[in-house]
Amino acid sequence: MxxxxxxxxxxxxxxxxxxxxxxxxxxxxxxxxxxxxxxxxxxxxxxxxxxxxxxxxxxxxxxxxxxxxxxxxxxxxxxxxIPETQAELSPPPAPDKKTCLPRVFVEFYILPILEPALIEMLKQAKLEKCFERKKTRFNACDYLTEYLYKKNPNHTERENMKLDDIPFVKEWLKTHPRPQLPKSLLWTEDEAAVVIQSHWRGYLDRRTSEIQELRQWQREWHEERHGQGIKGIINNFWNNKMPNWQRSTPSDLEEISSTATSPDIPT
Known part of the structure; x- marks a missing residue:
């Protein structure tokens, strides 16, 4: 037609x-x-x-x-x-936790609670760029532990709790302390950029002739004030304690050293 x-x-x-x-x-x-x-x-x-x-x-x-x-x-x-849609069947009764098979227990009691947590964990991992880098500060087990503890329907007062505030986590960390993460994992990209840029600007400033001249003047002034730096301080100390120590031979110095450490001489 x-x-x-x-x-x-x-x-x-x-x-x-x-x-x-x-x-x-x-x-x-x-x-x-x-x-x-x-x-x-x-x-x-x-x-x-x-x-x-x-x-x-x-x-x-x-x-x-x-x-x-x-x-x-x-x-x-x-x-x-078209026939009318049949009424939805009522869900089957919950199996007994103590007598059901392990597979049934996991499918009926664990997966409905764990699946939303895994979905939220993957979303957070994407925000932390875990799929783009080899190392990140994101810990999937820590996130799941905190999420499941906070989302427990039997405890509504846990919404604002952090991982370190959970009681069993505190007890575990007392006997199993974690090593501190490097700052490369703790800092965000913006924080790392600020630190790197500040160090680079400081390096460029120290390379200028005016700053080099100022640092040289400060070094010479310090040596003049303290008697050639740390070396002058040591020489002055031994000159006061042993006026002729620079003229002594190595054998004389060993004898003085053994005498100073002898147990017969009171200290």
């Missing part, structure tokens, strides 16, 4: 584009009509809410058609009302 459909009027810009693409063919008239295949079982609203079966049109089906109870588009089809 076919139906005649009037084509919509084309815009001026579309007509110009068509003429430039195919200049040898004249543009279609706006009143031109076109024939397309038409299936009433797909396009007609008379079939809505019914199951339909196409009938082989070898008989004159239109002779037995009654327009008072049907629609002309239904000629050649058998219509059947």
């Amino acid at each position: 076919t139906v005649i459909i009037k084509l919509p009027e084309k815009k001026l810009w579309e007509t110009i584009c068509k003429e430039s693409e195919y200049p040898e063919k004249p543009p279609k008239d706006k009143d031109e009509i076109e024939y397309i295949n038409y299936d009433p079982s797909v396009h007609h609203p008379a079939f809505y809410g019914h199951l339909h079966v196409h009938v082989d049109p070898h008989d004159n089906l239109a002779a037995d058609f009654d327009p008072s109870i049907s629609h002309p588009a239904c000629i050649g089809y058998y219509l059947i009302d």
Whole structure:
């Protein structure tokens, strides 16, 4: 069966584009009509809410058609009302926790609670960029522990608790302390960028000639004030304790050392 459909009027810009693409063919008239295949079982609203079966049109089906109870588009089809949806069945009773199989226990009691926690854990892991880097500060076991402890329906007062505040976690960490994470894992990208940039700016400032001259002056002033630095302090100490220690031979120094450590000499 076919139906005649009037084509919509084309815009001026579309007509110009068509003429430039195919200049040898004249543009279609706006009143031109076109024939397309038409299936009433797909396009007609008379079939809505019914199951339909196409009938082989070898008989004159239109002779037995009654327009008072049907629609002309239904000629050649058998219509059947869609049965009403059955009421939802009640869920099966919960199995006994003590006598059921381990697989049944896991599927019925553990997975309904663990599955939402795993979904939230994967979302947080994506935010922490665990799928982009080899090492991150995110710990999946810690996240699951905190999530399950806070989301316990029997305890509504745990919503604001952190991992370190959980009692059994505190007891575990007392006997199993964790090593401190490096700052490369603790800092965010913005924090690491601030530290790196500040150190780089300090390095560039210290390279300038004015800063190098100032540091050299400070070094010389310190040596003059403290007697050639730490070396001068040591020399002054031994000059006060042993005025002739610089003229002593190695054997004299060993003798002095053994005498100073002798148990017979009171200290």
